[in-house]
Amino acid sequence: MESIYKILCNEIYGRYGVANRDIKQGELILKERPLIISPPLGAKPICFKCCTVVSKKYLQVCEKCKTAFICGPNCSGVFHTNQECDQLTKLEVDFSLLKNYEEIIPILRILLVRYYSAGLWKELNELESHVEARRNTPIWKTHQILVEDILKDTKLISEKDIENETIQKICGILDVNTFEIRAPPSMSILNSKCQNLRGLYLNAALMAHNCISNTHLAVDDDFMLYIYASVDIQKDTPIFLNYANAMQGTLERKNHLREGKYFECFCTRCLDPSELGTHISSLKCHKCLKGKLQFENLTWTCTFCGKSFNRLLIENTLRQVRYLMEDTDPTSIMELEKLHGRLLQTLHPQHYMMLELQQNLIGLYSQSVPSRENLTRKIDLCQNLLKVIQVLEPGISRVQGLTLNELHSSIANLAYLEYSKREISLEILLQRLKLSEDILKAALKHLLYEPKKSPEGSLAQNALRHLKILRESINDVEIELKQQNSKSKRKMKNKNTDY
Numbered sequence: 001m002e003s004i005y006k007i008l009c010n011e012i013y014g015r016y017g018v019a020n021r022d023i024k025q026g027e028l029i030l031k032e033r034p035l036i037i038s039p040p041l042g043a044k045p046i047c048f049k050c051c052t053v054v055s056k057k058y059l060q061v062c063e064k065c066k067t068a069f070i071c072g073p074n075c076s077g078v079f080h081t082n083q084e085c086d087q088l089t090k091l092e093v094d095f096s097l098l099k100n101y102e103e104i105i106p107i108l109r110i111l112l113v114r115y116y117s118a119g120l121w122k123e124l125n126e127l128e129s130h131v132e133a134r135r136n137t138p139i140w141k142t143h144q145i146l147v148e149d150i151l152k153d154t155k156l157i158s159e160k161d162i163e164n165e166t167i168q169k170i171c172g173i174l175d176v177n178t179f180e181i182r183a184p185p186s187m188s189i190l191n192s193k194c195q196n197l198r199g200l201y202l203n204a205a206l207m208a209h210n211c212i213s214n215t216h217l218a219v220d221d222d223f224m225l226y227i228y229a230s231v232d233i234q235k236d237t238p239i240f241l242n243y244a245n246a247m248q249g250t251l252e253r254k255n256h257l258r259e260g261k262y263f264e265c266f267c268t269r270c271l272d273p274s275e276l277g278t279h280i281s282s283l284k285c286h287k288c289l290k291g292k293l294q295f296e297n298l299t300w301t302c303t304f305c306g307k308s309f310n311r312l313l314i315e316n317t318l319r320q321v322r323y324l325m326e327d328t329d330p331t332s333i334m335e336l337e338k339l340h341g342r343l344l345q346t347l348h349p350q351h352y353m354m355l356e357l358q359q360n361l362i363g364l365y366s367q368s369v370p371s372r373e374n375l376t377r378k379i380d381l382c383q384n385l386l387k388v389i390q391v392l393e394p395g396i397s398r399v400q401g402l403t404l405n406e407l408h409s410s411i412a413n414l415a416y417l418e419y420s421k422r423e424i425s426l427e428i429l430l431q432r433l434k435l436s437e438d439i440l441k442a443a444l445k446h447l448l449y450e451p452k453k454s455p456e457g458s459l460a461q462n463a464l465r466h467l468k469i470l471r472e473s474i475n476d477v478e479i480e481l482k483q484q485n486s487k488s489k490r491k492m493k494n495k496n497t498d499y
């Protein structure tokens, strides 16, 4: 069967994927298992079998190779393959070395590939590593001390490897090509923040970046990666992933791409100071208080009065805003609302830091008392957020799905509340419930792409159950409305006959 995409190469992107035919929104473009899952530099080690993060004190070793870390003898994970285990047995790697220097684990796992699969090793080495751009930078030196020098003391790498910069190249390949993925829930890291892992997917790694991507990515609990078309993609169009966070401003995304992926992005969003009219990076003009400050030609300029502001001044303002956000209790609606009000004087209401606050608030309101004030505010926040996401993540989008899901429940709850207080009629209640149903259906259109074996997948299943309940409620209200109408018709008739 003809492949849905093909790989081309040009001077800008290097290798990149393009649609081999018209691809419909929602079509699966790629489903792929990772070649390797690893913790990022400096993070806690993971079980070689199931990849859960494990505290050092709970680590055990594989009975067979006596080297690979495992979370326990009954672990049923599949990632410590026989090939890897056999190879570690043959190489007689010193376990204490691994235990004390977990930084070398991902590199070691990749090095093992060259012993058991020449084909995979070749494919891996063809990935972009940007060694030239990295040479003698701080990250190069860190890897030299934390990885290269330690591996040198073992028989795992030769003098030739050092000469060929094999280890630095692998480190570059991991930094440039891996996807950030969520670690499975861990029993041995109680109360710790969820740690992210890095997954290397040989085919997905070939896709180019655009800040407005045309794909939707999902990873299930077994680390299977799914890439769907988030919008219709015409034949010969590049298949774009977004390597950056769509909900960050241009300067932040550009920094991330420059420092981590070694390129400058010139997509339509990066070239437009208003970021496609979303104003996700805009500030309020302190001088005229009317215009928006946008970054163009290396300065921040007001769209209304034309005054320019020094870049350092704005960077300092944004840093102060970040400190204020970090200093605010993220579990307190009152504190976050106070900060939101205060920041409205400095930032555009759709600035990415405002959106971050708004997302936090939506989460808190969804767990709070469903009072009229709370529900109305949550509806406003969801609508504001959706205006931006629909532009920055057009088509299928997880954030859109989650926000629409929150919006539907608040609209239904507010309608019930107002009806119970006799503030709205049964007809209006029905209208609002139908609106909520439409919004929930729209949410499901996004969320149904989430793998069943993932937290978002469970949320989608929940949303499906809610849809059923909502339909039953709508049915009940329709019946009640019919009864009410026929009752009033009968009353009218009786009144008429009385006359």
Ligand SMILES: C[S@@+](CC[C@H](N)C(=O)[O-])C[C@H]1O[C@@H](n2cnc3c(N)ncnc32)[C@H](O)[C@@H]1O
Binding pocket: 012, 013, 014, 015, 016, 126, 127, 128, 130, 176, 177, 205, 206, 207, 208, 209, 210, 261, 262, 263, 264, 265, 266
């Ligand atoms: C994950 S790799 C993609 C595959 C790579 N092009 C190759 O040939 O192996 C990421 C690298 O591709 C290049 N790249 C991807 N998207 C790009 C873009 N929009 N503009 C410029 N370079 C891009 C950059 O060199 C980046 O570091």
